[in-house]
Amino acid sequence: MNSAVPKYRLRTNSVAPKHRLRTKVAIPTPERSMATPVRIAVIGCGYWGMNYVRVFNELPDARVVAVCDKSPERLQELTGRFPGVYLTTETEEVASRRDVDAVVVCTLATTHHDVTRIFLREGKHVLVEKPLTTTVADADELIALAEAKSAILMVGHTFIFNAGIRKVKEYNQPGEGRVYYVYARRTNLGPIRRDVNAVWDLAPHDIAIFNYLLGSVPEWVSAVGGKVLRNCREDLGFISLGYPDNVLGHIQVSWADPNKAREVVIVRSDRRIVFNDLNGLEQVRVFEKGVSAVEAEPLNYGESHFQIRDGDIISPRIEASEPLKNQCRHFLECVKLGKQPISSGTEGREVVRVLEAVNRSIECKGLQINVRSNGHQNANTLEDIAGGFSGSRSPVPYDRRRNPGSNTTSHPGIGFHSGP
Secondary structure (H helix, E strand, O other), X not given: OOOOOOOOOOOOOOOOOOOOOOOOXXXXXHHHHHOOOEEEXXXXXXXXXXXXXXXXXXXXXXXXXXXXXXXXXXXXXXXXXXXXXXXXXXXXXXXXXXXXXXXXXXXXXXXXXXXXXXXXXXXXXXXXXXXXXXXXXXXHHHHHHHHHOOOOEEEEOHHHHOHHHHHHHHHOOOXXXXXXXXXXXXXXXXXOOOOOOHHHHHHHHHHHHHHHHHOOOOOEEEEEEEOOOOOOEOOEEEEEEEEHHHEEEEEEEEOEEEEEEEEEEEEEXXXXXXXXXOOOXXXXXXXXXXXXXXXXXXXXXXXXXXXXXEEXXXXXXXXXXXXXXXXXXXXXXXXXXXXXXXXXXXXXXXXXXXXXXHXXXXXXXXXXXXXXXXXXXXXXXXXXXXXXXXXXOOOOOOOOOOOOOEOOXXXXXXXXXXXX
């Protein structure tokens, strides 16, 4: 335990129930289990952690039994809103409680691995905020530990549970057309993190969305970043991704842009699909327009026949729902039935793998990096890292386990997440 964490304990209910749900994934009596609320603990009660407390408190299949935060003042704020919840500043106290079935880890990204491991070792199911970890090696360890303990490990890629993104996927099913490219913008003025750069803070959303919509993971990345606020970490990033079948992706992230944007666009041969999370009236728009090459004799050298499709603009109806609540319901369902989450530890690890490659590319000034390469661990040259690209620069040492995107190493103590 981090010595900086105060020893002060604030408790409102120190009596633990005598019975608890089994923490094994294979549940022998699903009928009884489905009728029994899952007892939830939330670790980290900043802005986003407070939303988890609220949502699980509203769901009939869950009961919030404990909240942990390093700030006694923050815990004091909960006493009036959520009476009867056990409050503490000590993570190990929550881990040892027999009345906790599942845990939400909503701490700083650089602490996700250490905090999640504490609870998986106790056989508790864990929903951890994105990113799962800050290295693939740490993600591998958590996945293996969850399997060994028969525990659910789920990552909070909330946009996968957004009804608008689900609608986009419906319109992106394989058919007559094919995907050309996808792009996303996620910008705003802050909030500025102290543990990770803007890429690790914001891009996990869009990488997870791309992987979900395309049903695949990137093969390579190329990225550049900027430290416009003179921080020790990047405030903005431009990321190019290469998916199978020559599908290109592009992500722009920034916490130094006065224009707030949350947009994902898919351009296909038969249509263009736009998701705008800030448009409450038309969150998804489908433009039935596109262009594709025609299999015919070229008109001239280098010129082909093209077929242009011009159709309607559709604004499909989307049922109103809270993405975070959808995500929490899914987590409860997985815990009770032993199901594999849509955003499991495996999917979370793939996002981390991409982010590691993005970091290496930024360090190498936009060099194309093969995502599956373990160049930061095994490669001796840029040619090894890039899978064939040779250059004159020496590879940049990669050691961002505790503080990706920073020139400094953060303390491994527990911090608390303040937003999505």
